[in-house]
Amino acid sequence: MALALAPESRSHDREVAGGLAEGNQSGGQRRERMFEKVVTPSDVGKLNRLVVPKHFAEKYLPLPQAARGGGNPAGPVGTVLSFHDTRGHATWRFRYSYWSSSQSYVMTKGWSRYVRDKRLAAGDTVSFCRDGPRLFIDCRRRRTPPDVRVLVPRQACLVPQVQHLAPRVGGVAVVEEARGRCLRLFGVNLELRAEPVLLDLQL
Amino acid sequence: MALALAPESRSHDREVAGGLAEGNQSGGQRRERMFEKVVTPSDVGKLNRLVVPKHFAEKYLPLPQAARGGGNPAGPVGTVLSFHDTRGHATWRFRYSYWSSSQSYVMTKGWSRYVRDKRLAAGDTVSFCRDGPRLFIDCRRRRTPPDVRVLVPRQACLVPQVQHLAPRVGGVAVVEEARGRCLRLFGVNLELRAEPVLLDLQL
């Protein structure tokens, strides 16, 4: 059963020359591509946020509201952005904020729902387009399996003491989290190369 | 090395029939028990707050001030409650608030000091009483070690494949979190029965 370590390399985002999309849209306007990002394990994991590369954020997205003082004592900071789904009719609303602690632009509230509904996994690509004032979002699956490959330590999965740590643990206690094609095992994020792996793991 | 499974069952809080405490107090009035809670790891951890089960909060505690408008534009919401220490002469003041986002009642400011001073650990019980208008707080250690006992699967800790899944894994990767008497191992929350266990685990 082959797994692969989640790659952590950079350059997962790229800008697309501002040309036309494949066809004109119902609005009759030209849909301009803005940017894409190959999502990281964190982007699709428990952090429930998408980090927008700073240069894209500052080039294409409105400056998120940050001021809390004055007339905005309550209420979360940030801006809500609405994106049309390129392939459907849904509208995705994400809170868009600047996190000064990490100096980064992030989509927060609403993002995890998109990840779940689209079954986004690390390595997939999310792309953002614009058609005049309208914003669009789309995503696609990764093309190739990850580079690094390891074997799941089968013994570890089967250590009998682990199995009766708790009844609900059973044979899957070591699998702490499984979402999409990602799997957390012994504190290490893994990506599945193929679906049948799930069966091997007795999930 | 004996560990014990952290119980995951509900009913960690319980109401005590509104009878007398063991003896009359200095005030001469009858001390009425209100409710107890077996504190969770979060209640004694870094979140610095105690979640008060909603049904108890609404039955026994005053409605925390939530209105922010008017003369209180920016300050924190909530009410300060003062509790007499059943065993001592101290008075514990906690900010008591309602968090609308999570629909929950919480003790915040001041709570972490109580946890530290009393050395509260997950599984201990904190109890709240009332004597007329006076509020009292007390706590006690968990009585028994948890029912289920297991040996830490030593093999599992040493499975060599696990060790070089990632360099930072080493011998302790399987211990994902350790705080106080709580430990997370293989996705299972464990509570330590004794301190020396930490050494055995090579933490």
Add this chain to the structure above:
DNA sequence: ACATCCACCTGGGTC
């Protein structure tokens, strides 16, 4: 620098 506090957020479990 650091711990604490504050309001907001979400997933899992339960009813």
Add this chain to the structure above:
DNA sequence: CGACCCAGGTGGATG
């Protein structure tokens, strides 16, 4: 299965 709790989180403000 929808609604609701609540345990476990977050970034940011504060002192």
